[in-house]
Amino acid sequence: MKKLMLGNAAVAQGAFEAGVNLVSSYPGTPSTEITENIVKYPEIFVEWAPNEKVAAEVAIGASIAGGRAMSCCKHVGLNVMADPVFTVSYIGANGGLVFAVADDPGMHSSQNEQDSRHYAKASKTMMLEPSDSMECKEFTKQAFALSEQFDIPVFVRLTTRVSHSQSLVEICERENVPVKDYVKDVSKNVMMPANAIKRHVYVEERHQKLVTYAENCNLNTVEDNGSKIGVICAGIDYQYAKEALLDKVNYLKLAMVYPLPEKLIKDFASKCDKVYVIEELDPFIEEHCKALGVNVIGKEAFTMLGEYTPEMIAKAVLNEDGKERVELSAPIPARPPVLCPGCPHRATFYVLKKLGLTVSGDIGCYTLGAIAPLDSVDTTICMGASVSAAHGMAKVRGEQFNKKLVSVIGDSTFIHSGITGLIDIVYNKGANTVIILDNSITGMTGHQDNPTTGKTIRGELTKQVNLITLCKSVGVDRVVVCDPFDVKQFEKVVREETNADEPSVIIAQRPCALLKSVKYEGKCVITDKCRKCKLCMKLGCPAISVDKDGVVKIDASQCNGCGLCIGVCPFSAIEKE
Amino acid sequence: MSTKNIMIVGVGGQGTLLASRILGNCVIKEGYDVKVSEVHGMSQRGGSVVTYLKYGDKVYSPIVGKGEADIILAFEELEALRAMPYLKKGGKIIVNTQQINPMPVIVGKADYPTNILSTLSIAGDVVALDALSLAKQSGNMKAVNVVLIGVLAKSSGIAYEKWIDTIKTTVPEKFLEVNLKAFDAGYNI
Numbered sequence: 001m002k003k004l005m006l007g008n009a010a011v012a013q014g015a016f017e018a019g020v021n022l023v024s025s026y027p028g029t030p031s032t033e034i035t036e037n038i039v040k041y042p043e044i045f046v047e048w049a050p051n052e053k054v055a056a057e058v059a060i061g062a063s064i065a066g067g068r069a070m071s072c073c074k075h076v077g078l079n080v081m082a083d084p085v086f087t088v089s090y091i092g093a094n095g096g097l098v099f100a101v102a103d104d105p106g107m108h109s110s111q112n113e114q115d116s117r118h119y120a121k122a123s124k125t126m127m128l129e130p131s132d133s134m135e136c137k138e139f140t141k142q143a144f145a146l147s148e149q150f151d152i153p154v155f156v157r158l159t160t161r162v163s164h165s166q167s168l169v170e171i172c173e174r175e176n177v178p179v180k181d182y183v184k185d186v187s188k189n190v191m192m193p194a195n196a197i198k199r200h201v202y203v204e205e206r207h208q209k210l211v212t213y214a215e216n217c218n219l220n221t222v223e224d225n226g227s228k229i230g231v232i233c234a235g236i237d238y239q240y241a242k243e244a245l246l247d248k249v250n251y252l253k254l255a256m257v258y259p260l261p262e263k264l265i266k267d268f269a270s271k272c273d274k275v276y277v278i279e280e281l282d283p284f285i286e287e288h289c290k291a292l293g294v295n296v297i298g299k300e301a302f303t304m305l306g307e308y309t310p311e312m313i314a315k316a317v318l319n320e321d322g323k324e325r326v327e328l329s330a331p332i333p334a335r336p337p338v339l340c341p342g343c344p345h346r347a348t349f350y351v352l353k354k355l356g357l358t359v360s361g362d363i364g365c366y367t368l369g370a371i372a373p374l375d376s377v378d379t380t381i382c383m384g385a386s387v388s389a390a391h392g393m394a395k396v397r398g399e400q401f402n403k404k405l406v407s408v409i410g411d412s413t414f415i416h417s418g419i420t421g422l423i424d425i426v427y428n429k430g431a432n433t434v435i436i437l438d439n440s441i442t443g444m445t446g447h448q449d450n451p452t453t454g455k456t457i458r459g460e461l462t463k464q465v466n467l468i469t470l471c472k473s474v475g476v477d478r479v480v481v482c483d484p485f486d487v488k489q490f491e492k493v494v495r496e497e498t499n500a501d502e503p504s505v506i507i508a509q510r511p512c513a514l515l516k517s518v519k520y521e522g523k524c525v526i527t528d529k530c531r532k533c534k535l536c537m538k539l540g541c542p543a544i545s546v547d548k549d550g551v552v553k554i555d556a557s558q559c560n561g562c563g564l565c566i567g568v569c570p571f572s573a574i575e576k577e
Numbered sequence: 578m579s580t581k582n583i584m585i586v587g588v589g590g591q592g593t594l595l596a597s598r599i600l601g602n603c604v605i606k607e608g609y610d611v612k613v614s615e616v617h618g619m620s621q622r623g624g625s626v627v628t629y630l631k632y633g634d635k636v637y638s639p640i641v642g643k644g645e646a647d648i649i650l651a652f653e654e655l656e657a658l659r660a661m662p663y664l665k666k667g668g669k670i671i672v673n674t675q676q677i678n679p680m681p682v683i684v685g686k687a688d689y690p691t692n693i694l695s696t697l698s699i700a701g702d703v704v705a706l707d708a709l710s711l712a713k714q715s716g717n718m719k720a721v722n723v724v725l726i727g728v729l730a731k732s733s734g735i736a737y738e739k740w741i742d743t744i745k746t747t748v749p750e751k752f753l754e755v756n757l758k759a760f761d762a763g764y765n766i
């Protein structure tokens with residue numbers, strides 16, 4: 001049976017067919033739907049872990065214990081899980097161990113454009129890269145088999161266009177793979193120097209075997225069209241190249257992007273006059289070819305930035321121009337993402353901006369608090385950094401600065417890696433104010449449950465982390481819960497807490513407006529009491545705008561009736577319809 | 578058959594994803610190779626969203642390049658304009674005449690362009706309709722996506738019944754009635 005499937009759903013299907021026993025992940029675009037799709041299979045234990053490091057370690061434990069296990073994350077998640085990954089390369093795999101990692105060329109939803117392939121090389125592991133949904137499924141299955149065959153963790157690398165494109169997939173049955181025996185093996189599983197020194201020898205020997213495998217395996221394929229031009233590529237770039245160049249060139253399609261073959265590349269190149277390496281992001285394959293002495297054209301012809309297109313490739317390789325088109329004659333307004341109508345974060349940023357505070361920001365929907373007219377966020381680095389970076393800021397700039405400084409961090413992000421920063425503040429005598437934006441869900445990545453929501457990924461009820469007692473237990477004595485939609489009270493609380501000479505946490509509590517349980521009655525309308533002061537415009541609500549005659553209007557198709565504007569209007573000119 | 582390229586553009590939250598899924602599920606029934614490139618993540622928070630759908634004997638790239646779209650299905654006028662350079666010569670652009678102000682317009686840093694429909698008509702064949710009103714008449718403002726699919730279906734060459742079957746298998750049961758009404762509203766304009 002053939003089914004139209006998202007690349008991410010196909011990775012889940014591949015893991016299912018490979019008989020995977022456990023999947024532990026932390027969400028992150030564009031990888032999230034892999035784990036969400038695992039939920040469809042009742043045979044598999046699946047969970048959202050608090051962060052990627054924990055998720056990877058859970059999968060490693062499952063593998064050591066004999067099960068097939070997978071952990072999925074976005075590219076920056078791999079930075080968080082890097083510590084166990086580098087060492088499990090030495091330990092290897094008992095049950096098949098797969099890490100699915102999704103890069104985001106073009107940064108559709110990311111804070112950087114890093115290239116994960118470097119991790120496979122740095123950790124001396126193995127990496128496969130599919131180019132469509134069918135390959136997502138097949139390569140994931142292969143990854144489990146290879147992991148056991150070579151006693152190694154295997155990466156499946158995806159990019160946004162593979163993860164988030166649907167194409168046809170042939171569905172198969174689940175393989176019956178019994179959980180392997182667990183045998184205590186200290187020399188393999190206890191990585192202290194004496195054992196690790198020996199395992200490093202093994203890792204280097206294994207690497208040589210993998211290179212030999214890369215030369216001969218049927219994963220890497222040559223497509224000889226009798227051309228004098230050769231193209232080496234992998235993943236989505238293969239699809240772009242095929243569309244642009246059809247059978248006008250020869251292809252070496254690398255399914256295994258690490259380790260890379262040597263002889264295969266040399267032989268392929270020797271039959272061509274010109275060889276291009278087409279790869280988004282870094283010159284990873286290109287540098288390998290050049291080190292082998294194979295003269296390829298790579299980043300001289302292609303950019304390191306963003307996504308590629310077939311048009312770019314046709315231009316660079318065949319000097320063909322793009323299709324005829326009507327271009328825009330003048331620039332048009334951009335449409336950046338915004339906080340949704342009814343978003344609880346809007347109220348928080350409205351107050352922070354009003355108070356003129358420096359805002360150490362973090363990653364989540366609330367990063368959008370950086371955009372006009374709210375523009376209150378000063379910094380965004382990585383998950384958790386709002387708390388720890390603010391501690392650093394306060395220590396160099398002193399007490400007065402700290403009284404005008406807050407950290408903002410979402411509930412999921414706080415559990416992911418904000419709590420450690422808070423412990424640092426308490427331990428090292430800081431007096432920061434941390435605002436936890438508790439909207440009862442992991443919003444940005446599309447509504448995943450997390451330890452503070454009281455539900456598992458399967459929607460089962462579970463123990464809920466209590467943010468108040470958590471913060472108190474690490475030594476924060478001042479913990480205040482406040483609804484940011486009570487704007488006056490919230491402002492008062494922020495003033496008080498930033499003025500305190502000790503660490504404090506404000507839990508800004510109101511659920512995400514997109515949650516099914518959140519229902520606001522009616523729509524807001526502007527009455528003739530409006531004096532055009534435009535204070536409501538400071539909220540940056542997408543439903544409120546001013547027309548050409550200066551009249552303030554609320555677009556009923558956008559308004560969700562949250563009523564925040566009603567509370568902000570000084571003339572009581574906004575009412576519910 | 579040479580590949581047909583369809584581009585669906587709109588504002589995050591307008592339901593473009595469901596539109597592309599109905600379309601994708603319908604064309605596979607015709608036995609074509611299909612690729613659909615979706616947008617998940619940040620842009621869904623009220624930003625510009627673009628979905629590509631391609632079908633034919635063999636489809637490689639999931640994205641549609643400039644000058645390549647046979648049909649653009651636009652959920653909003655400014656987004657239709659933004660997509661204009663992607664239209665193939667002689668292509669068709671189906672546009673919902675709704676206008677949603679983006680933040681730069683709301684904060685007064687830019688003006689919402691005027692005369693969009695006439696600009697679009699330089700690039701191709703324009704079919705403009707007020708899909709929001711049709712959706713409301715069908716019983717739910719959110720059914721704009723299915724109204725627009727109805728318009729596209731009319732000239733798709735794929736039988737009416739196949740579209741209806743696809744909607745029945747793609748849309749959740751409790752919204753089915755509204756969506757079937759919405760589809761007909763678009764199909765019969």
Ligand SMILES: Cc1ncc(C[n+]2csc(CCOP(=O)(O)OP(=O)(O)O)c2C)c(N)n1
Binds near residue numbers: 366409
């Ligand atoms: C290391 C890492 N993992 C995952 C992500 C993807 N990601 C971005 S924001 C976010 C969670 C946001 O949830 P929350 O903190 O609850 O804030 P909300 O979006 O609900 O406001 C995630 C998982 C990331 N950017 N970095």
